[in-house]
Amino acid sequence: MSFGSPLLLRSLNPLAVAAGADIPDAVTIDGTTLSRSDLLGAATSVAERVARADRVAVLAAPTVTTVLAVVGCLIAGVTVVPVPPDSGEAELAHILADSGAQAWLGEAPDGTGLPVVPVRVHARSWHTYSEPDPSSAAFILYTSGTTGLPKGVILTRRAIAAGLDALADAWSWTASDVLVHGLPLFHVHGLILGVLGPLRVGSPLIHTGKPTPRAYAQAKGTLYFGVPTVWSRVVEDPESARHLSKARLLVSGSAPLPVPVFEKLRELTGQSPVERYGMSETMITLSTRADGERRPGWVGTPVAGVRTRLRDETGAPVPHDGESIGGLQVSGPMLFDGYLNRPEVTAESWTEDGWFRTGDVAVIDAEGFHRIVGRESVDLIKSGGYRIGAGEVETVLLGHPAVAEAAVVGLPDDDLGQRVVAFVVLRGMSGSAADDIESEIIDHVAQQLSVHKRPREVRVLTALPRNAMGKVQKKVLASGN
Known part of the structure; x- marks a missing residue:
């Protein structure tokens, strides 16, 4: 009715x-x-x-x-x-x-x-x-x-x-x-x-x-929302994770889901999580689909009504080849109506032909799948003539068994312009053992990615600086504060 x-x-x-x-x-x-x-x-x-x-x-x-x-x-x-x-x-x-x-x-x-x-x-x-x-x-x-x-x-x-x-x-x-x-x-x-x-x-x-693994398991839902921290805790509690195998869809958002967590969720629950991308200004514009492919580290294709494109610093188109990095611009019916009391900032956020500049950098492949590299201001590293996405390096770092958390930034370098520096939190490791692992971590990235994307330096921290939303404050890392 x-x-x-x-x-x-x-x-x-x-x-x-x-x-x-x-x-x-x-x-x-x-x-x-x-x-x-x-x-x-x-x-x-x-x-x-x-x-x-x-x-x-x-x-x-x-x-x-x-x-x-x-x-x-x-x-x-x-x-x-x-x-x-x-x-x-x-x-x-x-x-x-x-x-x-x-x-x-x-x-x-x-x-x-x-x-x-x-x-x-x-x-x-x-x-x-x-x-x-x-x-x-x-x-x-x-x-x-x-x-x-x-x-x-x-x-x-x-x-x-x-x-x-x-x-x-x-x-x-x-x-x-x-x-x-x-x-x-x-x-x-x-x-x-x-x-x-x-x-x-x-x-x-x-x-x-609170989004605890036990509470999620006891709820017996069909559709679950979580941020990467939630899913990381879920996979550390295999008994609770297995209860989620009866769900229809596990959705992760608000930050990139580490590939090892994606794979562990799939192993424990029998299903691959859905990843999606959005902002306060745009809501959700990209997502993998319930009936489609789900790739670790990729956030899928535009949802209904959304168009996307990549542009370089000059405004020129960036090819959708799965490798080239560009500034992500979007259009669609779910975008915001501007910033309150900020007409100048609002105007700067839009291109002359009506696309919203997200401030994020991304890669799009030939099938239209998107991978978010990070924020243009801190995650696009220009080193030795190469454009390197911090997110790609972070994904590989998190695949090393000793690395619990990772953040990559570009620091000033007289020769390279910027050098790739990785800040990592290790799993139960300290002292000389931690010192010895740094070269192993660098080699690990060089084996997985192009050599120019390897960190030139690895710095071990006890914790990464985060804001109230749990997002890593890379500007704090870059400033040395």
Whole structure:
């Protein structure tokens, strides 16, 4: 039976709920399970409380309150500003001032100067709202701020719907699935894909709080989301990993999945993980498919509606030969509407003919498969006249049994321009043994890749510097700080 026109939250169509087509376990989070009618009734009550606002801040902890706050705003057409729960004072002050948030919805940090609108989990309302304009802003998501203060990324309702529908197509995602993840709810991966995705498709969501291997195994889902750290921990717990063999799809994103982890997942679960690529500004634009080839280290082909191209520093096309590296540019219906209050930065991010400059460098082969090399600013190394992708070298480094973590940067060199330097964390090795392994690691790369791509130097660390999102801070490594 069909119930009216599609909504952004298509499975929460009030006509379907009124007709009794309920989903008893629509969302399970923070120890609480909400049916579809519970979710619609409670979120509509939230909508009534904020309907006159333009923008509200939500302290995006993985709780029922966060889900109801977000869904209530989407029903009412109010823009949500998700705020990381562990934001420092300076970051928090910037996000609130830059976004123009008028209030906190739900929980609020101590000492806030904004009014706080409570979210009542057990309240219910059956008021109906007109579907907001598809071009209106659903979210302002703040980037991780690796190059200065975080920028507010404006995502419209239309863009989110297009992005989610493209993923449903690529992953054969249907209402018969049960999505499981334990990711944060303040970015694209955990919030847009991980909460709005199931609410659009109609598949139940189980949020595990923390993404532990045991919690994933016990959830008994069909579709799992994780970042590489999650999957690394899963393969270190073979018993839990084997429980995931009953799942339909394991999806990895937000950072490159190390090839050894990919292969170990395949060995323990009997299936190869799906890898995909995206940004806050673009959502997901590339993915391997549920019904297609999955190659370790490659993020697949453009999803529905997306086009990609590679350009060199002069703007000239880069061949799709599987080897040549170029700046990745994309176009598609799921791209953002610009950076809030940053018209100059927004303009610089787009080419004159309408393509978004991702700032990432990539390789595309003749079949259209993409491999992301890394960020153009830190991962494209120009050494001795060669263009070397740091990501390719890192993948090979992680294939060495002694290397637990690796990051590759280009450091200034009077002769080469830049020399390839590898920073590694070793597995249970120290002292002279660690010193002896460095030349072995260099030889390992030289045997796997062209000799000019080998590290000229290997530096052993106890840990790699990472930001709040878990991404390696290569600028810290390059600066020596």
